[in-house]
Amino acid sequence: MNKVLVTISLVFCAFSFAQKYKYPFRNPNLPVEQRIENLLGLLTVDEKIGMMMDNSKAVPHLEIPAYGWWNEALHGVARAGTATVFPQAIGMAATWDVPEHLKTFEMISDEARAKYNKSFAEASKTGRYEGLTFWTPNINIFRDPRWGRGQETYGEDPFLTSVLGVAAVKGLQGNDPKYFKTHACAKHFAVHSGPEWNRHSYNAEVSKRDLYETYLPAFKALVLEGNVREVMCAYNAFDGQPCCANNTLLTEILRGKWQYDGMVVSDCWALADFYQKKYHGTHPDEKSTAADALKHSTDLECGDTYNNLQKSLASGLITEKDINISMRRILKGWFELGMLDPKSSVHWNQIPYSVVDSDEHKKQALKMAQKSIVLMKNEKNILPFNKNIKKIAVVGPNADDEIMQLGNYNGTPSSIVTILEGIKTKFPNAEIIYEKGTEVADPSSRTSLYQNFLCQKNGEKGMKVEFFNNNEFKGNPANISVNKTGITYNSFGGTQLAPGVARENTSAKISGIFKSSFTGEVIFSASTSDVYTLFVDGKEIANRKGPDARHPSEFPVKMEKGKEYQIELRHTQKGKYVSISFEAYRKDPVNFASVKEKVKSADVIVFAGGLSPSLEGEDMLVNAEGFKGGDKTSIELPKVQRELLAELRKTGKPVVFVLCTGSSLGLEQDEKNYDALLNAWYGGQSGGTAVADVLAGDYNPSGRLPVTFYKNLEQLDNALSKTSKHQGFENYDMQGRTYRYMKEKPLYTFGHGLSYSKFTYGDAKLNKNSINADENITITVPVTNTSERDGEEVVQVYVKRNNDALAPVKTLRAFERVLIKSKETKNIQLTVSKDSFKFYDEKADDLVSKPGNYTIFYGGTSADSGLKSIELNIR
Structure with a gap:
């Protein structure tokens, strides 16, 4: 009798609870799949199509608001008013610090939720740059320093990109078992890294080996390890098919091998390239374009070609079933983010707006700027400066440029500290002489x-x-x-x-x-x-x-x-x-003689130069020597800066070059004109303070290069594959590119970075010298700080597959940034995953474990001269 009463009571309670919601899809306690099917059945075809574009239309009779899917958070919430601006992505890659990278993106997503909470509460809808779906991170491989958007990436290495990309995704999406804090998006899938000027018509062709070993690993990691909820397909074509309707990339790999169940979103107006003859021109019209993209599982379009889906239906090119397949993934996103649920049921909605631009976040922006700085050269230990220095000359186009420090895809900080301001604050008792000297690339002043x-x-x-x-x-x-x-x-x-x-x-x-x-x-x-x-x-x-x-x-x-x-x-x-x-x-x-005369009395000259996001970036309108469409045609420092540096050298005073850039430069001919080289990237809102901290020795630099600095463009182009029909920058083959395939000695190698401390490496030990193909390996590396000051070292582990001419020269497989106190020895234990011994196999058409002999390299760089090695056998 009691059991019957309890059952009746539970049924009654459930019925009463359900009565609170007009439709089942509004009930947050029902399974998501059930809610999706209910909502799908309530929407008309026109309403579905209206929700399949980035500017999602409202459905008034179901009280579904308009929503803008497009938002950006590359290194801070972008284009949405005040926000904390961290170093540009390439700078954060130079930190080689995964825990701090994760923490940074947790802060970014806090600001994102807070902004959404405020904007939605005020307008009951969200427009562009107000939503919870962030098209971040950019995990394309920075294969060539000429690419202007390389600054948005984590560099040239698939492993470093994978690890940092997964951390960014986890930081953005949060760890709640029911609701995502925001959506992250892995872009641009997949063989995409310039040139900018022909990206709407270019057809990338690479070997399957390069595809699987270089271009796909980061995307695979974000899908399978990071559970990234969105993937963006690229503008260009791959093997003759536009990426947003590509059999190999979307159907066979993403949806097939990886079983990806999240959304695919097009790059903005990429579908329009399908039917325009001046671009891909692969499709006859808008309706065939929309149908083909949909059938290849591009769910959401950034653009307006999907307005033609009704015509595609009427022509029999697709069915409503095809639309429903994509709509299920789109609607799942709405429910995952809690956008259709009561505000009180989503704890992320409690994040207050006060987190935006908070003191804690500002401190993290400074910390990341400090960690990103790479001391590339320090002859005669010119750095750090003596605290009692009397006179410092600060010269160069980037010395007092706030906008340069923000990079691209940036937010708007409440304040910015330039390099000049940072130096003035750090050395209050020194006389500071400032001369801009020149523009970044203009030969006149x-x-x-x-x-x-x-x-x-x-x-x-x-x-x-x-x-x-x-x-x-x-x-x-x-x-x-x-x-x-x-x-x-x-x-x-x-x-x-x-x-x-x-x-x-x-x-x-x-x-x-x-x-x-x-x-x-x-x-x-x-x-x-x-x-x-x-x-x-x-x-x-x-x-x-x-x-x-x-x-x-x-x-x-x-x-x-x-x-x-x-x-x-x-x-x-x-x-x-x-x-x-x-x-x-x-x-x-430009009056070089005048500049030299004004600064010759200084004890030291700080030259703040390099590039600017006004010259390198996405699809830009740039008319300057050495630049085209946002990319570079030369990797040299702009001529006017080279000439000014040479003139400054004639003063006989020490010259410290603070390089601000989003990409590597060929500085071989300039090396003789400076004593120290400090790479500050585009350091974000606190970049100037971070530079001054390093110059003064208040921060011990420990960043590492995420890209190779070639001596010059000829060194790169001469090493590239000659078998491709494309040459130079348009050649996507990896042969001769990056530290993994380059056999010549570059100017500065991937993983390079100096410190004010000195570290020595003892003999490492493996837990086993012979393992099965399905086993991880553990390596223990003794590292001693032999100097008088504490410092951080980035311990790096590389793997080489011996007796395989097509395998990389070496490839990064593990690393850790670790603090080691003066005179201290630490045994750093790193795990080299079993996936580290997987290479492309033609029969499997995938990466498979390869038995044989391997060499494990370890040290604080990828340069052969700085590495020790140990042998390993895979059974």
């Missing part, structure tokens, strides 16, 4: 005159910016602001120009009163992606249309000191993207 602008007569400083949501400057502006710092707007990557401004069919008026501070030529420089007209005192002085508008143009105007001029730039958007920049400056020849 520019003096910005933007500070001479007022938004209107007797108004505040800056220029007035008015955006219109039409092409004719009609009606009330959608956004009006005063830009006090400079005019740079772009919508590449989907960035919104300003709040309330559309992403297409816009126009803009940028105006101000310019008061000349001298008599002579003032240069007005306008660069836009579309049509613009420039007026001075109502007179048209420039009008650019069509292709010419893609290149910066300079317009000299003779002006009189003290006189005011009305300046107006009008821009009309004609294409999909908007790019507007406008500058006013005085242009003079």
